[in-house]
Amino acid sequence: MSVLQALEEKLSKMPAPIRLKDLIRNIRAARTAADERSVVQKELAQIRDLFRDEDSVYRCRNVAKVLYIHMLGYAAHFGQLECLKLIASPRFTDKRIGYLGATLLLDERHDVHLLMTNSMKNDMNHNTQYVVGLSLSCLGSICSPEMSRDLAGEVEKLLKTSNAYIKKKAALCAVRITRKVPELMEMFIPSVRSLLNDKNHGVQLTAVCLVHEMCERSPDTLLHFRKLVPNLVRILKNLIMSGYSPEHDVSGVSDPFLQVKVLQLLRVLGRKDPDASEAMNDILAQVATNTETSKNVGNAILYETVLTIMDINSESGLRVLAVNILGRFLLNNDKNIRYVALNTLLKTVQADMNAVQRHRSTILDCLKDSDISIKKRSVELCFALINASNVRTMVKELIFFLDKADPEFKSYTSSNIFTACDRYSPNKRWHIDTMMRVLTAAGNYVPDDSVSSLIQMISETGSLQAYIVQQLYKALKDDISQQPLAQVSLWCIGEFGDMLVAGVVDEEEPIQVSEDDILDLGESLMNATSSSQVTKEYALLAMVKLSARFSPQSLERIKKIVIPYSQSMDMELQQRSVEFGALINTYNHMRAGLLERMPPMEKKDTDKVNNGELTDEQLESREISIPSTQNESKGLLDILGDGDFTAPVNNQPNKSEPMSSGGELLDLLGGLDLSAPPTVAPTIQPMGAPLNSVPNLMDGLDALQPMTTTTTATMNLMNQNTDLLGGLTNNIGAPSIPPIMAVDKDGLKVEFNFEKEGSAPHVVNITLKATNSTTNPFSSFIFQAAVPKTFQLQLMSPSGDLVPPNNSGAITQLIKVANPQNANLRMRYKFSYSTGGSTVSDQGEVNTFPANMFT
Amino acid sequence: MIKFVLILTKQGQTRLSHYYMPIELTERPTLEADVIRRILARAPGQCSFLDYEDYKIVYRRYLALYFIIGIDDDENEVATLELIHLIVETIDKYIPKVTDLDLMYNVEKMHMILDEMIMNGRVVETCKNKILAPIQLMDSQR
Numbered sequence: 001m002s003v004l005q006a007l008e009e010k011l012s013k014m015p016a017p018i019r020l021k022d023l024i025r026n027i028r029a030a031r032t033a034a035d036e037r038s039v040v041q042k043e044l045a046q047i048r049d050l051f052r053d054e055d056s057v058y059r060c061r062n063v064a065k066v067l068y069i070h071m072l073g074y075a076a077h078f079g080q081l082e083c084l085k086l087i088a089s090p091r092f093t094d095k096r097i098g099y100l101g102a103t104l105l106l107d108e109r110h111d112v113h114l115l116m117t118n119s120m121k122n123d124m125n126h127n128t129q130y131v132v133g134l135s136l137s138c139l140g141s142i143c144s145p146e147m148s149r150d151l152a153g154e155v156e157k158l159l160k161t162s163n164a165y166i167k168k169k170a171a172l173c174a175v176r177i178t179r180k181v182p183e184l185m186e187m188f189i190p191s192v193r194s195l196l197n198d199k200n201h202g203v204q205l206t207a208v209c210l211v212h213e214m215c216e217r218s219p220d221t222l223l224h225f226r227k228l229v230p231n232l233v234r235i236l237k238n239l240i241m242s243g244y245s246p247e248h249d250v251s252g253v254s255d256p257f258l259q260v261k262v263l264q265l266l267r268v269l270g271r272k273d274p275d276a277s278e279a280m281n282d283i284l285a286q287v288a289t290n291t292e293t294s295k296n297v298g299n300a301i302l303y304e305t306v307l308t309i310m311d312i313n314s315e316s317g318l319r320v321l322a323v324n325i326l327g328r329f330l331l332n333n334d335k336n337i338r339y340v341a342l343n344t345l346l347k348t349v350q351a352d353m354n355a356v357q358r359h360r361s362t363i364l365d366c367l368k369d370s371d372i373s374i375k376k377r378s379v380e381l382c383f384a385l386i387n388a389s390n391v392r393t394m395v396k397e398l399i400f401f402l403d404k405a406d407p408e409f410k411s412y413t414s415s416n417i418f419t420a421c422d423r424y425s426p427n428k429r430w431h432i433d434t435m436m437r438v439l440t441a442a443g444n445y446v447p448d449d450s451v452s453s454l455i456q457m458i459s460e461t462g463s464l465q466a467y468i469v470q471q472l473y474k475a476l477k478d479d480i481s482q483q484p485l486a487q488v489s490l491w492c493i494g495e496f497g498d499m500l501v502a503g504v505v506d507e508e509e510p511i512q513v514s515e516d517d518i519l520d521l522g523e524s525l526m527n528a529t530s531s532s533q534v535t536k537e538y539a540l541l542a543m544v545k546l547s548a549r550f551s552p553q554s555l556e557r558i559k560k561i562v563i564p565y566s567q568s569m570d571m572e573l574q575q576r577s578v579e580f581g582a583l584i585n586t587y588n589h590m591r592a593g594l595l596e597r598m599p600p601m602e603k604k605d606t607d608k609v610n611n612g613e614l615t616d617e618q619l620e621s622r623e624i625s626i627p628s629t630q631n632e633s634k635g636l637l638d639i640l641g642d643g644d645f646t647a648p649v650n651n652q653p654n655k656s657e658p659m660s661s662g663g664e665l666l667d668l669l670g671g672l673d674l675s676a677p678p679t680v681a682p683t684i685q686p687m688g689a690p691l692n693s694v695p696n697l698m699d700g701l702d703a704l705q706p707m708t709t710t711t712t713a714t715m716n717l718m719n720q721n722t723d724l725l726g727g728l729t730n731n732i733g734a735p736s737i738p739p740i741m742a743v744d745k746d747g748l749k750v751e752f753n754f755e756k757e758g759s760a761p762h763v764v765n766i767t768l769k770a771t772n773s774t775t776n777p778f779s780s781f782i783f784q785a786a787v788p789k790t791f792q793l794q795l796m797s798p799s800g801d802l803v804p805p806n807n808s809g810a811i812t813q814l815i816k817v818a819n820p821q822n823a824n825l826r827m828r829y830k831f832s833y834s835t836g837g838s839t840v841s842d843q844g845e846v847n848t849f850p851a852n853m854f855t
Numbered sequence: 856m857i858k859f860v861l862i863l864t865k866q867g868q869t870r871l872s873h874y875y876m877p878i879e880l881t882e883r884p885t886l887e888a889d890v891i892r893r894i895l896a897r898a899p900g901q902c903s904f905l906d907y908e909d910y911k912i913v914y915r916r917y918l919a920l921y922f923i924i925g926i927d928d929d930e931n932e933v934a935t936l937e938l939i940h941l942i943v944e945t946i947d948k949y950i951p952k953v954t955d956l957d958l959m960y961n962v963e964k965m966h967m968i969l970d971e972m973i974m975n976g977r978v979v980e981t982c983k984n985k986i987l988a989p990i991q992l993m994d995s996q997r
Contacts, residue, residue, distance in 0.1 A: 021960050028959075064911050064963050071872055071962070073884040092993065100966055107877050130989045140975045141875070165985075172974045202980040218919060247982045250937065257941075257981045260934045300933035335902040371901040641898075 017050060018043075020064045027072075040069055044076075051082055054227055060086055060097040067101055080105050080112050087119045095123070095131060099138045117150055124154045129165050132158065136169035142152030148177040152184050159191045164200040171195060171206035175213045182217050189221070196231050201248050201255050204235060208261045215268050226269055229276050232262050233283045240290055252295045259341035263287070263304040263726045270312035277312040284309055288657045293328070296336075303329075303340050310348050323355040325350070331364045335371055342366065342377035344347060360385055364394070367401045368626060375401075379409065383416045391424040393433055402441045406696070410445035414438050418450050428461045432468055439485040440475055446484040454488050459495075460600045466499040472502055475512065481530035487538045490525070493518060495597055515550045517542070519557055526561065537572055540565065542581045548595035554645070559584055639683050737764075737853055742829065742846045747774035750783070750831070751814075752846070754853060762822065764853055766815040771807050775803040778803040780834040781811055792818040803833065825849045857935075858910055858925040860942075860969060861888075862958065865919055867891045870958055871965050875976035885890040894921055904932050915939050922957050942972065945983045949990065969975060 005692035018026075023043055047062045055062075058778060063082050070076035079101060086098025095504065104114045116138075123135035136158065155177065158170040174188045215222040220623070239254050239262075266284075270277040288305050292298040302325055309322040326348075329341030338432035342363070346810035349356045363385070379401070386394050395417060402413050417438050425431035435454050439446060457469055472489035479488060492498060500513050525531055525539045539560060547558045562584070565577035583591055715825035737754035744750075753767040773780050781801045787793045798813040817825060832841035859878075860873040869887055878886070893905060894914050905912040907925070913935040913997045914923040926932070945968060950957050953975060958965060971986045980986050 020963070024960055024962075069868055070880070070963060073869075075880065077880075092996070096967065096993065097963065100970070101964060103970070104966075105872070109877060133989065137970055137974055168979055169974065172979055175977065176975050202985065205981070206979060247984065250941070250981075255981065256937060256972075257934065257978055260931050261978075264931070295886055296933060297937055300931060300937055303933050304931050329872065335900065336904060336936065339902045339904055368900065369950065373902045373906065376906075822874065838929070852895055 017046065017058050017062055017065075019061060019067060022178050023065050024068065025698070035627050039073055039365060040072070044069060044074070047076060050834065051078065055091070056085075058736075059089075060091075060094045063097050063101050067097075067104055070105060070436075076105065080086060080110065084112065084115055084119070087123075088419060092128075092131065095134060098763065099134045102138055103141045107142050108147075108586060113142060113144065113587070119145055120147075121151060121154060128161055129765070132166050133169050135168070136173050140169065140173040141175075141331075142799075143180065145180045148181045148184065152177050152181075152187060156187050156191070159188065159195070164198065166585075167198070168200070168202040168206040171203065171210050171495050175206075175210050178210070178217060185214055185217060185221065189224070193228070193231075193754045196228065196235070201258055205258050205261055206230075208258070208265050212261075212265050212268060215265075222269070226273060226276050229266065229269055229279050230430065232266055232269075232626070233279060235288065236283050237692060240287060251295045251297050252292060253295070253301065256297045256301055259301050260304045261303070267308040267311050272313070274313050277314055280308075280312065281318055284314070285318060285321065294716075296334075299332075299334075299337050299340075301331070303344070304601060306344055310344070311352070311536075319352065320355065323352060324378060325358050327362075328347060330359055330366075335369075335374060338366065338369075339371075339374050339377060340379055342374065344379050346377060346384065349381065353385070356381075357385060357390075360390065360394075364397050367397060370716050372406075377403075383420065384421045385425060388424045389419060390431070394424070395420065399434070399437055399441060407445055410442045410449060414442040414445060415447040415450070418447075418453070428457075429464055432457065432461070432464060433471075436468075436471055436475060439488065440479070440482065442484075443482045444484070452486050453485050455491050456601045458488075459598060462600070465492075465496050466502075467499050467740065469496040473518075473521075475527075476520065480525050480528055483530075484531050484673070485526060490535070490542040491536040493522075494538075494545035497542075497546045501550070503558070515546075515554045517559075517760075518546065519561065522546075523561055526565075533570060533572065538823065540573065540576050540580065544583065545595050545788050547584065548592050555584070621747050653777070739849050740846070742768070742827075742848075742849070743831070743842075743844065745842060746840065747772055748778065748831070748833070749773065750829075754850070762819045764817050764819070766817060768811075768813045768815060770811045770813075771801050771809075772803040772805055775805050775806050776835045777805045778835050781822075781831070783813060783831045783835040785831065786813060787817060788826060790819075790821045790823050791825060792820070794818075819853075825853060856927055856930065857973060857978075858927060858976065859923075860973065861887060861890065861921075861923040861925075862965075863887060863891045863921050863923060864920070864955070865895070870920065870955065871969075873966065873969055873973075879985055882919060890923060890925075891921065894923070903936060913939065918955065919942055920958070939979065941981060941983075942969070943973065945986055948983050957973075967993075 025487075025636050026039050026043075027036055030039050043065065044297060047066060050062055052060065059082060063079055063086060066076045066079035071080065071655050081097045083101035083105065085103065086094045089095065089098070102113070102116060103473060118137055120135045123131050126135075127134050137154070139147070139155070143151070155170050155173045158166050159174065161167060161170075178185045178188065192207060192211055192214075195203055195210070198204060198207070211225055211228065215225055236259060239259055242254060244252075245254050248258070253259075266280050270280050284305055288302065288309075291305075293302060306322045306325050309318050314322075321737070326341045326345055329337045330345075332338060332341075345356055345359070345363075358783060363378050363381050366374055367382065369375055369378070379398075383397060398413060398417055402410060402417070405413060417636070418427070418435070421431050421434050425434070432454075435457075437451075439450075439454075458465065461468075469492045472485075472492050475485060476489040476493075497515075500518065501515055521540050522543050526536055531539070543558050543561055547555050550558075559581075564575055565573045566581055568577065583594065590809045635742050737756070739751055739753040742750045742752050749771045751769045753769065755765045758764075768827060770781060770783065779802050781798070781803050783798065785793060785795060794816040796814040796816070798811050800811055803811050817827075819825060824847075827846045828843065829846060830841070830843035834840070856875070858876045859872065859874045861869065861873075865870055867888060869884075869889065872887065874883065878938060891908065894912075897905075898948060899916075903914055905914070910925050910927045911930075912923060912925050913932055914921055914984065915936060916922075922943065924935050924939060926935050945966065946958070949954050949964070949968060950961065967990055968986060971989065972981070
């Protein structure tokens with residue numbers, strides 16, 4: 001065998017690894033995914049072997065292949081260590097691939113990257129700028145906090161070199177270090193100013209980035225860098241004024257990227273700072289007017305300018321300019337620009353609502369656009385623009401939109417339409433019409449609470465109920481598959497079925513609906529597969545309600561519909577059916593009463609009072625609003641904002657407080673007494689007795705109610721008005737029960753006059769009359785009373801608190817006593833007043849009540 | 856801040872991917888597939904901006920390739936569109952009349968160009984000559 005042959009043999013056993021290009025070609029040639037996988041696996045196996053053999057000649061080629069394969073999605077972790085070896089090699093190509101591999105394959109979560117630190121440090125001190133640049137790039141992409149701490153010193157040194165190429169990379173490295181280890185930020189602050197003044201745009205760009213990042217991290221640095229605003233303004237000016245510079249020109253605009261970045265930084269610096277904003281006004285106006293809008297580049301810069309103007313404390317002229325630019329954007333043909341304009345308008349509509357209203361029609365047009373991003377933005381913007389004057393047109397357009405919208409939009413749109421209607425609807429009929437339209441359009445995507453709020457609204461508008469039930473019946477007949485619509489309609493039909501059958505509605509042609517028709521509809525709903533369980537429950541209930549409203553012939557039919565469900569597998573339906581069945585069969589006499597029409601439901605309003613419990617804000621407003629005057633009951637009522645209380649001080653129309661809430665009152669009073677003495681003080685103070693004595697009086701007796709006047713008023717803000725005034729004014733005529741003198745002491749006479757309340761035999765109204773026979777007037781007169789537990793006491797507000805001297809006038813006060821157990825009434829009283837500069841207070845008991853009081 | 860730069864074909868194959876946010880190696884193909892699916896679902900005349908999870912995607916189509924950049928909220932979308940165009944112009948300057956095959960076979964050079972332009976999610980250099988200088992130097996020394 002010749003030498004050559006042996007050599008060839010040897011060589012043929014170890015073929016050189018293929019080039020990356022060839023690998024790619026092979027992969028492309030693979031027809032199927034399985035083919036491709038086999039090619040890749042074979043190559044990977046070969047590469048793994050070669051790595052094990054420590055072949056340094058072809059290592060970079062192999063790593064490049066590993067990177068490519070990794071990009072395709074195959075696992076290539078074994079390449080990480082090889083990258084490290086490549087980085088340590090002296091050849092530039094090796095280093096290049098090594099650093100590339102490190103950036104792609106490693107990140108700070110792998111521990112391997114720590115091994116690179118030493119190589120990176122060496123490379124940063126390399127002679128060749130490109131090597132330095134390489135290591136800086138890699139550091140800037142993947143460094144972890146530990147690495148940053150190690151190498152921050154090097155980076156800072158490199159920031160100060162004169163080489164622009166290195167400076168810009170070092171600046172971005174500093175950005176990452178700042179993000180990872182904020183404490184190291186101070187190291188870089190001194191170099192920033194010189195970086196900004198550099199001629200090289202790259203350096204300026206990265207310096208602006210660095211300042212931006214530092215300002216975001218720490219507010220102190222922000223304050224420090226506000227001084228840089230003039231520098232930035234100058235940079236912008238140079239960019240705009242300077243002529244054509246071939247290096248950084250993009251379609252006629254010089255370095256738009258730098259311009260955009262500087263504008264962004266100005267935004268951050270100018271926010272909430274009037275001085276800085278002042279300095280920027282001119283340059284912003286200049287940029288806004290000089291930039292060409294025909295190209296995308298120009299639009300990019302204008303967009304950034306508008307964002308900046310909106311964010312800083314700019315003057316109004318500038319704001320108007322910005323909104324005009326946005327208006328022009330909206331009319332632009334380019335979809336991207338329109339999207340951007342809608343986005344920005346959304347952010348500014350809170351601040352400048354009027355300016356945006358001008359573009360309302362364009363925004364409504366955007367609703368019809370086919371692009372989903374634009375549609376989303378314009379819907380949000382439309383809702384922000386609705387106000388009382390344009391609500392009809394807007395909602396009409398929005399309902400068209402709802403008809404054709406995607407499901408994800410439907411629920412968002414319908415819930416917002418409901419809120420908008422709630423706030424701005426011009427009248428009830430339109431409101432209800434709109435709601436029904438939304439229910440039919442949005443189908444099953446309507447939010448859940450809309451059903452109940454719609455029902456609540458319908459129950460309130462008595463006049464329109466016949467009209468509503470007719471409309472709903474028609475709608476339901478067309479389509480029974482929409483659950484919210486079905487539920488609302490079923491409820492209405494159940495309640496107002498008799499109106500539907502009667503068929504007379506003003507303004508609409510009466511439709512002929514028979515009871516059988518309705519029952520047919522109900523039956524079909526119950527049997528339909530599209531009906532949800534809740535709908536079926538509604539239907540059952542509606543059927544039963546109708547049994548009370550329809551003629552007896554229908555009762556049989558209804559029985560046939562309802563009873564079978566007592567064997568339903570569904571527990572809810574079964575329970576209802578059994579109960580209703582019992583109602584129809586056994587308890588027939590109660591059926592009519594139970595199934596009467598429901599009273600109008602109250603709206604659950606969170607800032608009003610419910611069930612006698614004061615909400616937190618009410619408590620707060622009480623504490624805040626207490627003026628220092630003693631006679632503050634009227635004051636409180638006014639402040640609590642009830643316009644209904646227009647009565648003068650003498651005759652306060654008090655809301656009736658249900659007798660049983662005495663306990664709650666006591667709790668609240670106790671709480672108020674303990675926590676906020678000043679609130680209770682104005683009435684109790686003149687007594688001179690300490691607060692603690694109040695509970696003593698109540699030992700063994702029922703609620704002492706010194707503040708009944710004010711508490712009743714606040715307790716019963718939104719509830720029913722009962723006509724106590726009628727009770728008050730008419731009764732001091734001829735009582736059938738003789739009056740008694742309760743107190744006669746030191747010139748103060750208190751007389752009790754009795755009157756029976758017509759409706760309730762065990763309730764007596766006592767009118768208290770206080771007179772003063774001395775020569776000094778009694779001021780701040782307060783009378784308090786307490787009764788045994790078996791009685792219920794209600795003390796209304798007095799006509800005043802000044803008892804004029806010499807019997808020239810009197811204070812009257814109404815006391816209501818209820819005696820459900822027909823016991824003998826005893827009353828403990830306590831009064832106080834000031835006269836001639838001193839306060840008098842006393843207490844005692846009255847048991848001289850006439851025995852026939854309650855009979 | 857730029858989250859990632861992708862170059863994908865119409866069929867969904869990745870020609871180039873560079874991530875500036877920490878993301879598992881296994882999640883990357885899923886992300887790419889999802890993104891290209893959404894983009895392909897759009898008609899040609901539509902907006903180039905998409906909302907995806909908690910960031911925005913800006914894309915542009917050049918022949919058979921989609922250049923996609925994912926950005927977060929504080930970046931200017933229109934300027935990012937310009938950035939995409941700048942990347943394409945730079946690549947075109949490096950390889951005149953570049954086709955997508957060229958892009959595929961020179962993928963490591965593309966990475967290097969991208970590295971010179973964007974570092975850690977922020978733009979470093981926008982002047983084409985300066986970007987290409989180190990690459991051309993390296994080529995001449997080979």
